[in-house]
Each structure stands twice: as C-alpha cells, then as structure tokens.
Amino acid sequence: MNSQQSEQLLTAYVLNELDEISRKELDEALSADPYLRERLAEIQKTLEVIRNASQTAGPGLSPEHMDVLRAAASNTQAGKKKWRHRPIRVKAGVVLVIIVICTFVASVLMPGLSRSRELAKQASRQSDLSRKYRETLEQMQEPPQPVEDRRRSNFDEVEISSISVAKDSQLAGRAPRERRPGPGQDSKVDFVMRGRSISDRLEKTDDTMRSSGMGGNAPAVSAPAPYQVRGYAMAPVLGETDYKASEPSSKLRKLEESKRQIDLDAPVQEQVDRKSTFAPAIINPWTMTGDDPFSTFSSDVDTASYNLCRSYLRSGYLPPANAVRVEEFVNAFDYNYPRRAGGVFNIFVQGSPNPFDEPGQSTCLLKIGVQGRVVGREGRKSAHLVFVVDTSGSMAKPERLGLIQHAITLLAEKLDTHDRLTLITCNRDASLVLECVGGANKQEILQAVKNLRPGGPTNLHAGLRAGYEMAKREFVAGRINRIILCTDGAANIGQIDAREILTSVEQYRNMGITLTVAGLGYGGYNDDLLETLAKSGDGNYVFIDTAEQAQESLVDGLAASLQTIAFDSRIQVEFNPSAVRRYRLIGYDKRQIADEDFRKDNIRAAHVTSGQSATALYELELAHREDAVQDNLLATVRVRYRNADSGKMEEISHPVTERIISATTVSQSPRFYLGACAARFAEILRESPYARKTDLKKVKHILDGVCRELYLDNRARELSDLVKGASGLQRAPS
Amino acid sequence: MKELQMTESLEVRNPLPKNDAPARSPAQTRAEAFMGMVELHHQPLTRYVNRLAGRHDQAQDIVQECFMRLHLHWGDSPIPPVRNVKAWLFTVAHNLAMDLIRKRKSGLVAKRNLAQAQCVQTPDVATTFEQDETTLAAIAALDALPDDYKQVVHLKVIEGMTFRQISKITGLSLGCINHRLNQAIGALAGQMKRSGHS
Numbered sequence: 001m002n003s004q005q006s007e008q009l010l011t012a013y014v015l016n017e018l019d020e021i022s023r024k025e026l027d028e029a030l031s032a033d034p035y036l037r038e039r040l041a042e043i044q045k046t047l048e049v050i051r052n053a054s055q056t057a058g059p060g061l062s063p064e065h066m067d068v069l070r071a072a073a074s075n076t077q078a079g080k081k082k083w084r085h086r087p088i089r090v091k092a093g094v095v096l097v098i099i100v101i102c103t104f105v106a107s108v109l110m111p112g113l114s115r116s117r118e119l120a121k122q123a124s125r126q127s128d129l130s131r132k133y134r135e136t137l138e139q140m141q142e143p144p145q146p147v148e149d150r151r152r153s154n155f156d157e158v159e160i161s162s163i164s165v166a167k168d169s170q171l172a173g174r175a176p177r178e179r180r181p182g183p184g185q186d187s188k189v190d191f192v193m194r195g196r197s198i199s200d201r202l203e204k205t206d207d208t209m210r211s212s213g214m215g216g217n218a219p220a221v222s223a224p225a226p227y228q229v230r231g232y233a234m235a236p237v238l239g240e241t242d243y244k245a246s247e248p249s250s251k252l253r254k255l256e257e258s259k260r261q262i263d264l265d266a267p268v269q270e271q272v273d274r275k276s277t278f279a280p281a282i283i284n285p286w287t288m289t290g291d292d293p294f295s296t297f298s299s300d301v302d303t304a305s306y307n308l309c310r311s312y313l314r315s316g317y318l319p320p321a322n323a324v325r326v327e328e329f330v331n332a333f334d335y336n337y338p339r340r341a342g343g344v345f346n347i348f349v350q351g352s353p354n355p356f357d358e359p360g361q362s363t364c365l366l367k368i369g370v371q372g373r374v375v376g377r378e379g380r381k382s383a384h385l386v387f388v389v390d391t392s393g394s395m396a397k398p399e400r401l402g403l404i405q406h407a408i409t410l411l412a413e414k415l416d417t418h419d420r421l422t423l424i425t426c427n428r429d430a431s432l433v434l435e436c437v438g439g440a441n442k443q444e445i446l447q448a449v450k451n452l453r454p455g456g457p458t459n460l461h462a463g464l465r466a467g468y469e470m471a472k473r474e475f476v477a478g479r480i481n482r483i484i485l486c487t488d489g490a491a492n493i494g495q496i497d498a499r500e501i502l503t504s505v506e507q508y509r510n511m512g513i514t515l516t517v518a519g520l521g522y523g524g525y526n527d528d529l530l531e532t533l534a535k536s537g538d539g540n541y542v543f544i545d546t547a548e549q550a551q552e553s554l555v556d557g558l559a560a561s562l563q564t565i566a567f568d569s570r571i572q573v574e575f576n577p578s579a580v581r582r583y584r585l586i587g588y589d590k591r592q593i594a595d596e597d598f599r600k601d602n603i604r605a606a607h608v609t610s611g612q613s614a615t616a617l618y619e620l621e622l623a624h625r626e627d628a629v630q631d632n633l634l635a636t637v638r639v640r641y642r643n644a645d646s647g648k649m650e651e652i653s654h655p656v657t658e659r660i661i662s663a664t665t666v667s668q669s670p671r672f673y674l675g676a677c678a679a680r681f682a683e684i685l686r687e688s689p690y691a692r693k694t695d696l697k698k699v700k701h702i703l704d705g706v707c708r709e710l711y712l713d714n715r716a717r718e719l720s721d722l723v724k725g726a727s728g729l730q731r732a733p734s
Numbered sequence: 735m736k737e738l739q740m741t742e743s744l745e746v747r748n749p750l751p752k753n754d755a756p757a758r759s760p761a762q763t764r765a766e767a768f769m770g771m772v773e774l775h776h777q778p779l780t781r782y783v784n785r786l787a788g789r790h791d792q793a794q795d796i797v798q799e800c801f802m803r804l805h806l807h808w809g810d811s812p813i814p815p816v817r818n819v820k821a822w823l824f825t826v827a828h829n830l831a832m833d834l835i836r837k838r839k840s841g842l843v844a845k846r847n848l849a850q851a852q853c854v855q856t857p858d859v860a861t862t863f864e865q866d867e868t869t870l871a872a873i874a875a876l877d878a879l880p881d882d883y884k885q886v887v888h889l890k891v892i893e894g895m896t897f898r899q900i901s902k903i904t905g906l907s908l909g910c911i912n913h914r915l916n917q918a919i920g921a922l923a924g925q926m927k928r929s930g931h932s
Contacts, residue, residue: 004916007916007920008912008913008916011912011915011916011919012912015890015891015897015915017896017897017912042923043919043923045923046919046922046923046926047891047919049868049869049872049926050872050876050887050891050892050922051891051892052869052872053868053869053870053872053873053876054781054873054876054888054891054892059777059780059790060776060777060779060780060781060794060797061772061776061780061794061797061798062794065794065795065797065798066772066776068798068802069768069769069772069798069801069802069805070769072802072805073764073765073768073769073772073805074765424812429763429764430763430811430812431763431812432767432811432812432813435813462810462811465810465811466811466812466813469809469811469813470811470813473813473815473817474817
C-alpha cells in the first residue's frame with residue numbers, strides 16, 4: 001500500500017466510513033506502526049479544529065425570510081401555490097384542461113338550450129291545439145276529453161319508470177361482485193339510493209313537468225309502498241348511485257321474486273336506526289339445481305358483524321337487522337379443522353339432517369370448511385403498518401381510544417427490527433405522530449401511543465390520505481404494506497369524500513397497499529362504509545368492543561394476517577341435479593361471484609392469511625330417487641386462489657358423495673351443530689323468512705348440548721348466553 | 735494494493751437519521767411539520783451556502799428558495815414529501831449555489847456586487863461571535879480551499895453527512911469524495927502550520 005492510499009484509509013477511518021473488516025485490519029496496522037498512529041493523530045486534530053471552528057451554528061435566515069416561509073406554510077387552501085412557480089408543462093396542461101372543459105360545457109349547453117326552446121314551442125303548440133280542439137268539439141257538440149286524463153296517463157308512465165328505477169337501484173345496492181368493474185374499467189363507486197320513497201320521486205317529477213309547462217295540476221296519485229322485506233331500514237347514507245345495472249342474472253331475478261313472495265305490502269320502516277348506517281339486507285333464496293347447479297362466492301370473512309351484534313345484545317337491544325351478516329356469525333367460531341401438511345388449502349365437508357326443519361319439511365345442512373395452511377415465523381415478511389387513528393372527541397371513551405392504545409401497545413411487542421410502524425392521528429386535520437419507526441424502538445412507540453388525546457371533529461378523509469401517502473412513500477415490494485384504520489364511525493364524512501376515499505383505496509390496493517378497518521362503538525357508526533372500505537382495500541374488517549376482542553382482532557389477528565398464503569380466493573360448489581333438487585346458501589349474500597367468473601384471474605376475491613379458515617353452510621333439499629346410492633355424487637367443491645408464494649393461480653376440488661349426509665347427534669358432532677345454531681340465530685336476528693318459524697328456545701336447547709360437549713369453548717358458551725338473553729328484547733332505538 | 739472499502743450505507747433500510755428527524759411530540763399538522771423542517775435546517779443550510787457563495791444575503795435568498803421548493807412539493811398531509819429532507823435540501827442548495835458561482839464566474843453577476851463577492855469571510859461571523867485566533871485561522875484556511883474541496887469538507891466534517899449522502903448531493907463518486915477530503919485535510923493542516931497554529 002502506498003502512502004497516498006494509507007492516507008486515504010486513515011481519513012476514512014477517522015470519518016467512520018470504513019467497513020468492519022477494513023477497520024479491524026487498520027487497527028492491527030496502527031498498533032504495529034507508530035508513523036501511522038502519528039498521521040492518524042494529525043488528521044484527527046485537524047478535523048477537530050475544523051469542527052470546533054464551525055461549532056457555532058452561525059446566522060441562518062433573517063426574520064423577513066422566515067416570515068415569508070411562515071406565510072407560505074400557513075396558507076391552508078390545499079394546492080394553492082403561486083402560478084409562477086409551476087413548471088411550464090403544468091401550466092400548459094391546466095390551460096388545455098380549461099379549453100376542453102369549456103368545449104364540453106358548450107356542447108352540452110347548446111343542445112340543452114335548443115331543447116328547452118323546443119319544449120317551450122311544444123308547450124305553446126299544445127296549448128294552441130288544446131284550445132282549437134275544444135273549440136272544434138264545442139262546435140261538434142261533443143263532450144271534451146278532460147286535459148287531466150292526458151296528464152294522468154303521462155303520470156302513469158312516470159310512475160312505472162320510477163318503480164323500475166327504484167327496483168334497479170335496490171338491486172344495484174346489493175350488487176354482487178360480478179358487477180364490480182375490473183381493471184381498466186370505469187371505477188365508479190356504487191352507492192345505493194336510499195331513503196327516497198316512490199312518492200318523493202313522483203313529487204319531483206310532477207314539479208319538473210309543471211316547470212316545463214307540460215303538466216298542470218296533476219292529480220294526487222297515491223304512491224304504492226316500495227316493496228321491501230319487512231324490517232329493513234332504508235336509512236339515508238351517501239346519496240344517489242350512478243350505477244348502471246347490467247342484465248340481472250337468474251339468481252338476482254329470483255331475489256326479486258323472493259321479495260315479492262315474502263311481504264309485498266309491508267310498510268317501509270323509516271325510522272330504524274338513522275344514526276348508525278347499515279347496508280340493506282339481502283337473503284339468498286332457494287335455487288333449483290336444474291336451473292343453476294353452480295354456487296360461487298368469495299371466501300373472505302370478516303368478524304365485525306358478530307362482534308357488533310354481540311355489543312347490541314349485551315346492551316339489551318336486538319341489533320338492526322341490516323347489521324347481521326350470517327356468514328360472519330358462522331365464522332366467528334372455531335370448527336377445529338385439521339391443519340394438514342402440504343397444499344395451501346384443505347377442504348372439509350360434513351352433512352346432516354337439518355335440526356331446524358319444520359314439520360313436513362325435509363332438508364339437510366351441508367357444512368363446507370376450507371382451512372388455510374399455517375405459516376411459521378420464518379415465513380413471515382417484514383411489515384410497514386400505518387395506523388390511522390381517529391382521535392375525534394367521540395373517541396374519548398375508554399372503550400374506544402383506550403382500546404386502540406392498548407392494542408397498539410400489545411402489537412408493538414410483536415414487531416421485530418425489520419418491521420416499521422407509522423402512527424397518524426386524525427381529528428380536524430391529520431397529524432403525523434410516529435414516522436416509520438423501527439419495531440425495535442418500542443419505548444418510542446409506547447410513549448407516542450400513550451400521549452394520544454381525543455378532541456375535535458372527525459376528518460377521516462385527511463387521515464386516510466396521509467396514511468396512504470406515507471405507505472406509498474415507504475412502499476417496499478415484497479414487504480407487507482398495510483393501513484389500519486381505527487375509528488368509531490364516519491359521521492362527518494360527506495358523499496364526495498367517501499367516493500374519493502373509496503377510489504383511492506382501490507387504486508392503492510392495486511399497488512399492494514392493503515387496508516384493515518377496526519370499528520369501535522355504535523351510534524353514528526357507519527358499518528356499510530367501513531365494510532366497503534375494508535372490502536375495497538383487500539383487508540379485513542373487525543369490530544372491537546372489549547380488551548379481549550382487541551387482543552384477538554388487532555393484535556393476534558393482525559400479527560397472523562401478516563403472513564398471507566393466498567389472494568383472490570373463491571369457492572364454487574357444483575351440485576348434482578339428480579341428487580339435489582334445490583339448495584340455499586346461508587349467508588355470503590354480498591360475496592356472490594358470477595359463476596362464469598370463477599376461473600377469471602382478474603376477479604378480486606378473498607385475501608387469506610396463515611391459518612385462516614372459511615366455513616359455509618348450505619341448506620339442501622335432496623332429490624328423492626328410487627335408485628339412490630350413497631356413493632352418488634352430491635356436489636363438487638372447488639377452491640381457486642392465487643398462491644402467495646408462487647403468484648400462480650391454483651385450483652383444488654373435493655367431490656362430495658351422498659354418504660356425507662348422515663344423521664348425527666350433538667354429542668357426535670357438536671361443532672356441526674354449533675355452526676347450525678350460529679347460522680339460525682343470525683337468521684332470526686335478521687328476520688329472515690327462512691327462520692321465521694324457529695323459536696329461540698329450540699336454538700338454545702341445541703346449544704346447551706353443544707356447550708356440554710365443548711365445555712372448554714368459551715365462544716360457544718358466549719353464543720348460548722346471547723341466544724338466551726335475546727328473548728324479549730326490542731330493536732335498537734333510532 | 736489494498737482497495738479502499740467503503741461502508742455500505744444503510745440509508746435505504748434504516749429510518750431517518752436521528753439528527754434529521756424533527757421532534758414529533760406533540761403531533762404535527764402540515765404547517766407545523768413544514769416550519770419544523772425550516773427551524774431545523776435553515777442554519778446549517780445557510781452556513782453551507784454561505785461557505786460556497788461567500789455572501790450571506792445571497793445565501794439567505796438561496797436557502798429561502800430551497801424551502802419554498804420544499805413547500806411546493808409538499809402535499810396536504812404532515813408527511814414530508816421526501817424521506818431524507820436534509821439531503822434533499824442540501825442537494826437543492828448545492829445546485830443553486832453552484833449556479834450562482836457559475837454565473838458569477840461568467841460575469842453575469844452585477845458589477846456592483848463584485849467587490850462584495852470577493853470578500854470571503856462574512857462580517858456577521860466575526861462581529862457576532864468571539865473566536866480565538868486558531869478558530870479564525872481554521873475558518874480562513876477552509877474558506878481558502880477550492881470550491882470542490884470546500885463543499886465535501888463542509889458536508890462531511892461540519893454537517894456530518896455520510897459519503898453516500900454527499901455523493902447524492904454533489905454527484906461525486908465515493909472514491910472521489912474520500913480523495914478530496916484527504917487532500918483537503920492535508921491542505922488545511924499545512925495551512926494551519928504555516929500560519930503558526932499546530
């Protein structure tokens with residue numbers, strides 16, 4: 001090594017720019033060479049003098065310069081920046097956009113103007129015609145046709161179109177996944193028109209007609225009550241839908257017919273629970289196997305509905321019917337599926353006569369369980385978790401912000417050095433509390449969480465926007481990049497904000513940033529929006545009301561969810577028409593997928609994590625045949641998913657023979673009956689017509705047997721207590 | 735021949751260096767976060783640009799322009815638009831200072847400022863702070879260095895940046911940075927000796 005190289009090595013050594021190996025080697029050389037040590041000391045001394053000379057910070061910006069910056073920073077209008085600072089391409093782009101908009105507006109207005117002129121001309125022609133007609137008739141001495149008759153006929157047409165629009169929007173509001181736009185398609189968000197009865201529409205149409213000069217004093221037309229299943233609240237949520245319904249499938253037509261059969265004349269229940277908001281309920285009807293042997297749905301299951309309803313019941317109220325999602329009740333319990341080695345999923349099927357059959361009925365229940373594999377700790381990826389915590393005034397209760405603080409504190413213990421945590425609070429504005437802090441900095445995390453204070457209104461939009469910006473900035477491919485939104489509702493959110501949020505959530509999901517939603521409290525709770533957010537964000541939706549639930553959902557659940565095993569997981573069951581006369585899927589009403597989309601790779605479905613399982617229950621009416629053989633094929637269960645490790649689509653199938661339907665007792669299959677009771681209880685709470693004649697006592701009686709067998713299962717006992725306590729309760733007040 | 739092995743900068747994996755992260759307690763809004771960045775970085779930035787440009791008033795204008803550009807890039811949330819704000823600011827400041835120096839060398843700077851531009855040491859430093867002769871000699875020696883050497887010394891020794899950060903700001907390679915530092919330190923040590931300060 002020549003002297004120049006040794007000098008450079010010494011400089012790098014003093015400035016801590018050498019790697020460990022080189023540093024050790026130089027240490028050895030220094031210990032052996034006094035000249036090197038002398039040179040090192042000189043370099044150190046020179047640097048020390050330079051550093052000492054520059055230790056004083058020196059003057060910075062003058063107060064005038066600081067004032068300019070302060071004024072710029074306090075300019076709160078978003079996006080307001082000096083025009084002259086914009087790059088030229090931005091300025092040119094803005095000018096071009098303005099020109100396009102003006103051209104578009106002109107092209108819309110001009111026909112509109114000419115149309116209104118035409119309407120005015122038409123109106124005056126009509127009045128002329130009317131006058132001439134009357135005069136002619138008088139001359140002919142024939143009784144005139146009242147003008148009101150023509151207006152009534154116009155009104156009839158409007159009435160019919162209003163009904164059909166209302167029907168479409170009701171159907172659109174329960175649009176299954178088949179109607180979700182795919183990549184590259186229009187990504188408008190669907191919001192159901194709620195809270196507007198037919199009479200509202202007619203009044204508006206009447207006003208429109210009157211103002212255009214075509215109508216007159218239209219006769220009062222009593223609007224038919226919009227047909228709904230009794231008990232469903234049409235609470236106003238987020239405004240009109242601009243969704244264009246495609247040709248409804250046969251299943252959706254059956255849904256409509258089922259509603260007609262149920263209760264056409266039921267009055268609209270308008271006053272139920274306007275404060276909390278839930279999507280209108282929908283119930284899968286019976287399907288004739290000959291007409292449609294396929295049943296396809298996404299296997300994602302959240303747990304928010306069960307927890308939310310449990311809160312209501314414990315508070316002494318029946319939950320709103322719309323808050324009950326049957327599949328979440330069924331999946332709230334552990335069915336102890338064996339975790340077999342090999343393969344991403346395993347399918348387990350069990351069947352038995354339906355314990356809730358009415359006299360004269362003969363159906364059976366088929367329970368399908370899909371169990372995901374368990375990934376060990378070594379398979380866990382590093383994660384960047386961005387917590388967006390609502391710290392508005394309504395979160396001041398211990399069971400709200402306190403629970404979140406407790407959960408994040410516990411979760412911090414499970415993070416390791418490769419994980420990152422960001423904490424953003426939102427009340428009036430979003431505030432950054434912790435920025436991408438390493439999992440090893442537990443004290444810093446705990447201190448920041450402890451210092452959270454509630455107050456002010458809720459601005460979820462700002463919080464989510466900040467969270468996504470942070471996640472995007474710190475995005476690392478191959479790492480789990482997740483936003484966790486913790487809120488007690490979205491009462492302050494407007495329609496436009498909600499649309500923007502959902503559009504952003506979907507866009508970021510495509511980037512690989514997922515969203516988990518943790519809901520707390522009720523009263524002002526927007527279950528529909530939060531569930532939609534989680535569904536759009538490819539994450540899960542949990543409701544937290546106790547410390548145990550916070551531990552289970554936010555701590556254990558989140559930690560487990562960091563290990564994804566499959567994406568876009570969907571289930572299809574193909575029934576054999578010669579063995580099954582008709583079938584009914586219990587739950588999963590909002591998770592339907594078009595049968596033809598089962599093998600389409602671009603269909604978004606469930607995101608499955610380590611150890612997660614999904615359970616579905618079918619009610620079957622078997623076909624009676626003389627030559628029935630137990631080994632006859634009853635159905636084929638297929639699961640299709642994208643393997644998280646390989647990224648490839650895979651499919652497994654499991655044939656189910658008639659042998660699977662065998663009479664069992666509670667003591668022989670307690671978990672089967674546990675699932676059946678959970679489903680039936682949920683259907684009762686939901687006022688499903690298929691559970692109308694089931695008494696809670698019967699459910700309780702079966703559950704008592706289950707609890708005797710599963711005496712260690714606290715959740716089963718909890719369900720039994722809920723069923724027992726539900727008798728005699730009133731619905732939650734509005 | 736032993737090759738110089740630089741340490742791999744862990745900038746990509748590590749969180750922001752502690753001296754770059756502003757205090758985050760209590761939680762900050764966008765305006766607070768931005769002014770926090772201004773408070774934290776305006777002095778070292780002004781110092782650096784002053785060292786390059788040689789004029790305090792021009793240095794302040796350049797630093798203000800740096801922060802205005804940061805403000806323009808900043809979104810509506812309190813999240814800074816870049817991960818390492820300090821490095822970003824220094825990069826912008828460096829480029830603006832280099833532009834000013836180039837304009838000055840090509841005679842574009844107004845003649846009435848030329849006399850002041852020739853003055854290396856700003857009067858503010860001498861009048862505001864008491865400094866001993868050794869310190870003054872060190873400052874003078876540093877200011878006498880060519881610009882290319884002055885900037886790497888300032889960024890490494892005074893601002894404490896890593897070689898990799900300096901490389902991003904100045905566009906120089908790691909080896910070049912180390913070489914210039916080594917040369918600069920040797921020149922500084924020689925200058926100090928000649929002025930009678932060991």
